[in-house]
Amino acid sequence: MNPELHPLFVEALHLSEGLQPTPSAIQRVGKATSTEAATWAFTQWELRRRGAVKFARASEMLFTTDGLAMASSEAVARFHAGLFPEGVEVADLTCGIGADLIALAERGMVVGLDQIPDHANAALWNLRAHDLGGLVYVADSxxxxxxxxxxxxxxxxxxxxxxxxxxxxxxxxxxxxxxxPILDRANRWVMKLSPMLPDDFLGSISADLIFVSHEGECKEALLVGPSENPVTKAIHIESGEELLGETSAPRTEEPRGFLWELDPAAVRAHAQGAFRVPQLADAIGYLTSDSPPDSPWITGYRVLWQGAFREKVISTELRRNQWKPTAVKTKYVEVNPEKTFKALRQSSGSPVQVVVYSHGKALRALIVERVLPA
Ligand SMILES: C[S@@+](CC[C@H](N)C(=O)[O-])C[C@H]1O[C@@H](n2cnc3c(N)ncnc32)[C@H](O)[C@@H]1O
Incomplete structure (x- = not known):
């Protein structure tokens, strides 16, 4: 397969660069090429614009709408590729438009497969746009x-x-x-799955389990096999820091001076015990300490007020201290954060957040302000 585009499509891409997709511009480019080529080219520029969030060289790549939506972002794809020994030939059985394939090809030989011809075409084009070798087949992998x-x-x-x-x-x-059977024959395999799959299911596959944090979200669960003694971890892509999962934290009823909000991938990996700081009551993902956090896994808040969750009382506190809530956060409690936010709205004041959590049957609240990392 060659990553070749029909010359009319190449010309349409060139003529439509930087133009707004107005009916007259599309018609003009269509007259010089073909209506199909013009429509395709304007769509490519729109996808390239959106793709810039995931790829440094998006403006040289080809996409499909679905392929772009499903693609790993560059930094995450590089982490995937680093799970294989350098220099080995890796088969990407579901290459899509080639985000993971590109990262794998930066480290060794690759074969990419996709059953959708437009995806396979884009993957090959995108490899070459990154000056990388590798084979791509349209096939059922x-x-x-x-x-x-x-x-x-x-x-x-x-x-x-x-x-x-x-x-x-x-x-x-x-x-x-x-x-x-394909995975069972492999020396090493890596499978990207949804982090929303239940623990029972993910744990039933004999493989290491890695929850991936990127841009403040838990993006995926990675299974890496074969593994004789499976471990669960969380990885923070931006810092490269890892946390061992399945560690529990002691609990405290009393909030201390600072609230630590754990990254969602750390929570998903059940890694709240990794920090040796107690969890606040039943609020999974919230720890509390006398000092501010110093970790890429944690967003820190100074505790300004604490008490029972009563909207009237909290409203009075906010007004009295000239605090303006910017968000209401709820953790595992049946309180509607939007409704509470409306009820507590203030027109001015310094920005704070309200956190609602439970301790047994009691609903508790904190007013906190964000502390920026040192
Ligand atoms: C989630 S996307 C892959 C995205 C890719 N990892 C990336 O980062 O760009 C899954 C792809 O698998 C392809 N696919 C699904 N079943 C397949 C099969 N049996 N053989 C080949 N490709 C398949 C789909 O067409 C789709 O493009």
């Missing part, structure tokens, strides 16, 4: 892998059907049971 028996395998099964997402592993494409 299950059929290909049964024959080729790859030893290093990356797979990011599709979890969408149209606009719907599924959490049923048997509805993924490819399904997990169909992948099993």
């Amino acid at each position: 299950l059929v290909w892998a049964a024959h080729e028996k790859p030893k290093y395998v990356f797979v990011d099964p599709a979890r969408r059907k149209g606009s719907q997402r599924t959490l049923n592993p048997e509805s993924f494409s490819p399904s997990l049971s169909a992948l099993r």
